[in-house]
Amino acid sequence: MRGTSLAIGQAGERQFETGWGTALNRVVAGAYPLPQPGTFTAGSGGGTSTLFAQPDYQRRKVPSALSRRYGGTPMRVVPDVSAVADPYTGFVMGQTVGGQFGLSTTGGTELACSLFAGMEALASTGRATPIGFANPLLYSLKASSFHDILPGRVPLGAATPDPAA
Template sequence: MYFSSGDSGDEVVNGLTPQPDYSASDPNVTAVGGTSLLLDKANNRVAETGWETSLDSVDYSGTKAMYSGALPGDFVFGAGGGTSTLFKQPYYQAVAVPSALSKANGSTAMRVVPDIAADADPYTGFYIGQTTGGSFSISAIGGTSLACPLIAGIQAIASQGRGFAIGFANPLLYSMSTSVYRDVVPHSPIHFASTAGGYLGTFEAGDTQYSRYGYDNITGRGTPNGATFVKAEATH
């Protein structure tokens, strides 16, 4: 079972202490986090950050346009993640997850979310075309509700090359080499502007989660490294 890690970061934006969402925090499911994935016109990867997006609106009410607040503005959405206060650390996370995260709430190592990630930011998400009432329209979708089925689809492809089903994926995902993942690492601020000039956005800003080298609580072990990931699962 694959569960989205949520779209409200670690819930600090909602006035709560840092925490992951349930059901993604259950040790018996695979929690899927999210990234902001930037591609060029040839679909080559330009940059990838943990999905934590802030917006700073432009105020045009005065004689001079000004940002509504200090950059990066207000956190609007991002991938869920964090350290559980309920579930103890599952055995498969013991080697990969740093103690700074697993013991963030005390001396006992606990379950940390997510396990893996994929593109989730609506600003870098998927275009979907649909015909409704005879009219065709295109809209963009995102969220970990996009990332989760992307991972489930990749897992379905990988399953076709195996002699037996993957089943519960986490022991496999944590036992494979780091080379099968793209590690989503800290990045200098990346800004983007709305086409109408209404706001300036910043990727991976405004929450208490941060990308790290290796495992982190936005993207887990990272994103699948294309065919390398699929082949590794098929033969592991």
């Protein structure tokens, strides 16, 4: 599972999605105190295995440039799927602790994995048999069922309203 930064518009439409990487540079007194993009603090990734051979379900689906990155035998490429994990574009939660209500944001791959598990549970509803190990099924779907999350070509900035404000 790879985490992404996801932006949606007011009508719920997807505006952009990119690999999650937090290069944090908070605005102080109306300016960035560090050169852009800031200091890397967290993020997600993926790549080509040097240990595990390419599974059957990735054959003819994963580009050779990725599976043969190290030459020779095609190798396993990860991630298979991704979902929103960026704590700055993730979920805002409300909770009451000690009688005080507060808002906070949450993210991380634990958010992405939970969201994907929920989507898979919904997709399993009404099926005669459970989905089980989903990778072969996911790779058998048409490419148009998904959209690639590609690295951005220019620095990307996102602003999140302060939930405490």
